[in-house]
Amino acid sequence: MARKPYVIALEEHYYDPEVKRHASGLDAIAAPATVQRLDDLGELRLREMDEAGIDLQVLSHSMPGLQKLDGETAVPLARRANDRLNEAVRAHPNRFAAFAALPTADPKAAADELERTVAKLGFKGAMVNGLTNGLFLDDKRFWPIFERAQALDVPIYLHPAIPHPDVIEAYYKDYVEKHPGILRAGWGFTVETATQGIRLVLSGVFDAYPRLKVIMGHLGEGLPFYLWRISHGLRGSDGGKSFRDVFCEHFYVTTSGFFSDPALLCCVMEMGIDRILFSVDYPFVDNPPATKWTETLPLCAEDKEKLLSGNARRLLKLE
Amino acid sequence: MATKPYIIALEEHYFDPEVKRHTVGQEPTNAPRIVERLDDVGELRLREMDEAGIDMQVLSHANPGLQKLDADTAVSLARGANDRLHEAVRAHPDRFAAFAAIPTPEPKAAADELERTVTKLGFKGALVNGLTNGLFLDDKRFWPIFERAQALDVPLYMHPALPHPAVVEAYYKDYVEQYPSLLRAAWGFTVETATQGLRLVLSGVFDAYPGLKIILGHMGEGLPFYLWRISMGLARDGRGGKSFRDVFCEHFYITTSGFFSDPALLCCMMEMGIDRILFSVDYPFVDNPPGTKWTETLPICAEDKEKLLNGNAKRLLKI
Numbered sequence: 001m002a003r004k005p006y007v008i009a010l011e012e013h014y015y016d017p018e019v020k021r022h023a024s025g026l027d028a029i030a031a032p033a034t035v036q037r038l039d040d041l042g043e044l045r046l047r048e049m050d051e052a053g054i055d056l057q058v059l060s061h062s063m064p065g066l067q068k069l070d071g072e073t074a075v076p077l078a079r080r081a082n083d084r085l086n087e088a089v090r091a092h093p094n095r096f097a098a099f100a101a102l103p104t105a106d107p108k109a110a111a112d113e114l115e116r117t118v119a120k121l122g123f124k125g126a127m128v129n130g131l132t133n134g135l136f137l138d139d140k141r142f143w144p145i146f147e148r149a150q151a152l153d154v155p156i157y158l159h160p161a162i163p164h165p166d167v168i169e170a171y172y173k174d175y176v177e178k179h180p181g182i183l184r185a186g187w188g189f190t191v192e193t194a195t196q197g198i199r200l201v202l203s204g205v206f207d208a209y210p211r212l213k214v215i216m217g218h219l220g221e222g223l224p225f226y227l228w229r230i231s232h233g234l235r236g237s238d239g240g241k242s243f244r245d246v247f248c249e250h251f252y253v254t255t256s257g258f259f260s261d262p263a264l265l266c267c268v269m270e271m272g273i274d275r276i277l278f279s280v281d282y283p284f285v286d287n288p289p290a291t292k293w294t295e296t297l298p299l300c301a302e303d304k305e306k307l308l309s310g311n312a313r314r315l316l317k318l319e
Numbered sequence: 320m321a322t323k324p325y326i327i328a329l330e331e332h333y334f335d336p337e338v339k340r341h342t343v344g345q346e347p348t349n350a351p352r353i354v355e356r357l358d359d360v361g362e363l364r365l366r367e368m369d370e371a372g373i374d375m376q377v378l379s380h381a382n383p384g385l386q387k388l389d390a391d392t393a394v395s396l397a398r399g400a401n402d403r404l405h406e407a408v409r410a411h412p413d414r415f416a417a418f419a420a421i422p423t424p425e426p427k428a429a430a431d432e433l434e435r436t437v438t439k440l441g442f443k444g445a446l447v448n449g450l451t452n453g454l455f456l457d458d459k460r461f462w463p464i465f466e467r468a469q470a471l472d473v474p475l476y477m478h479p480a481l482p483h484p485a486v487v488e489a490y491y492k493d494y495v496e497q498y499p500s501l502l503r504a505a506w507g508f509t510v511e512t513a514t515q516g517l518r519l520v521l522s523g524v525f526d527a528y529p530g531l532k533i534i535l536g537h538m539g540e541g542l543p544f545y546l547w548r549i550s551m552g553l554a555r556d557g558r559g560g561k562s563f564r565d566v567f568c569e570h571f572y573i574t575t576s577g578f579f580s581d582p583a584l585l586c587c588m589m590e591m592g593i594d595r596i597l598f599s600v601d602y603p604f605v606d607n608p609p610g611t612k613w614t615e616t617l618p619i620c621a622e623d624k625e626k627l628l629n630g631n632a633k634r635l636l637k638i
Contacts (some may be wrong), residue, residue: 125632167486176457186555225586229538232578234498
């Protein structure tokens with residue numbers, strides 16, 4: 001019997017008590033069992049990590065985080081929320097690490113808060129939840145964040161949030177009442193976050209910051225599957241590097257909420273195992289099905305170790 | 320040396336001269352090389368089929384077809400366009416077959432035209448291009464078309480068109496000028512047509528018409544990759560019954576049009592099985608030779624390759 005592998009999961013969410021108070025409407029909907037777990041950074045969470053064999057969670061604020069707040073509100077709130085998150089990590093430094101919440105409405109302040117949390121608190125990067133008050137993050141006004149992320153050599157994790165209201169109106173509204181999942185993990189999350197990934201490539205931000213690293217959850221929101229077609233569609237207008245080239249050079253993907261052998265193998269074929277990292281999406285997804293899934297993966301031991309811990313250690317510079 | 324396999328391609332487009340006159344300004348392309356080929360259903364097309372070893376094309380009108388016209392215009396155009404398409408097929412009955420253009424702005428007339436073209440002209444089904452004046456086809460007013468397709472036992476091919484203007488505005492407009500294909504094959508086509516597939520499943524149309532068959536091009540617009548995640552995301556809605564995966568794999572067929580990727584194909588095979596995957600090129604938007612050349616090196620057995628290249632199409636279209 002092989003020893004239990006060391007397991008790092010890096011799209012694992014919580015609620016800050018003060019940030020949480022600002023969420024309303026569709027942003028606030030979560031089942032009581034989920035909310036209880038989002039609120040917990042101690043006993044319950046650690047027990048459920050233990051039960052599934054997860055050694056380390058990289059914690060991040062659940063959507064929408066600070067992305068729907070104005071700069072004035074978000075900037076001081078970010079500082080307090082990240083300091084509280086740092087306390088939770090310090091209480092269990094061998095079980096938790098952290099991605100910062102950034103006040104993206106004020107890009108310069110967001111870049112400064114990224115630097116503060118990384119340099120002073122030892123955070124591993126930042127997670128951004130969906131659009132910032134309707135704007136995609138490839139908008140030039142946000143580039144100071146990417147510039148700082150490159151300077152600090154930390155990744156930015158692009159996480160979904162409830163989609164743009166005009167897209168809900170055009171594509172989803174007929175089914176929202178009966179199938180609320182269409183806005184979220186069922187489809188709307190995927191479309192908007194994959195679109196964010198494509199827009200980042202088209203924006204030229206990776207020419208400006210050639211060492212910038214971006215993480216996308218949910219097996220890259222499907223972009224690895226589409227690499228051939230997107231690259232083919234953009235051929236001729238891509239000015240040299242293909243979409244595939246840029247994506248495979250700058251993007252990392254995680255398995256959060258997507259425990260599918262065919263989808264994982266497709267990603268391995270397109271990107272290689274070195275850019276794929278295990279994650280659960282706790283507490284929206286339970287830990288045990290995730291770690292159980294990895295036990296039967298058709299991967300060699302070396303690749304499985306990369307997936308479960310090696311790639312995360314390298315990317316996040318974990319000890 | 321094995322004998323050349325018989326090859327059927329079924330997302331192969333042309334322009335009807337009269338429909339084209341009514342859709343000025345909405346053409347899918349103005350590239351002279353492609354327009355010349357869309358206008359040709361004779362010598363040039365046959366020569367390029369021969370050069371790539373394609374034995375039969377199932378012809379369909381290029382986007383936007385009849386979907387963006389008012390009901391009266393669409394109804395009056397459909398009959399003439401399909402009769403002219405029938406003439407082209409009759410001129411080369413062993414090289415061409417046809418999918419009807421149906422006047423979806425008038426659903427009852429569209430159902431009648433589907434029946435006329437299938438029973439009187441021997442057409443193999445119909446191809447619908449994107450939204451019908453802003454409406455997805457799962458809207459109940461279109462169900463008479465699905466009812467008739469089931470009664471006739473022919474498939475409906477869901478093809479993309481330019482995306483809904485509100486989604487273009489929210490997601491794509493910043494990059495349209497520099498990357499016009501972002502609206503089309505690179506991404507916008509994919510998102511809207513995959514959303515159409517998902518909405519069809521949620522609409523319950525397959526409960527109402529359990530014999531209904533749908534074809535999606537471009538490797539199912541990526542839906543096979545997402546089956547695990549979509550099924551999980553929608554299962555959270557707690558409605559019980561058939562999973563998204565079950566319905567999708569029972570009612571959908573996909574083609575390789577414009578998407579010649581081994582990893583994507585293998586992912587689709589793992590999720591759906593080879594029996595539901597059909598070869599297509601997307602001529603003349605995509606050239607024939609890369610399509611057939613790709614199939615020569617596919618890592619699949621001879622029996623599966625034959626299914627992909629012609630067996631599945633023969634069965635589905637009763638050729």
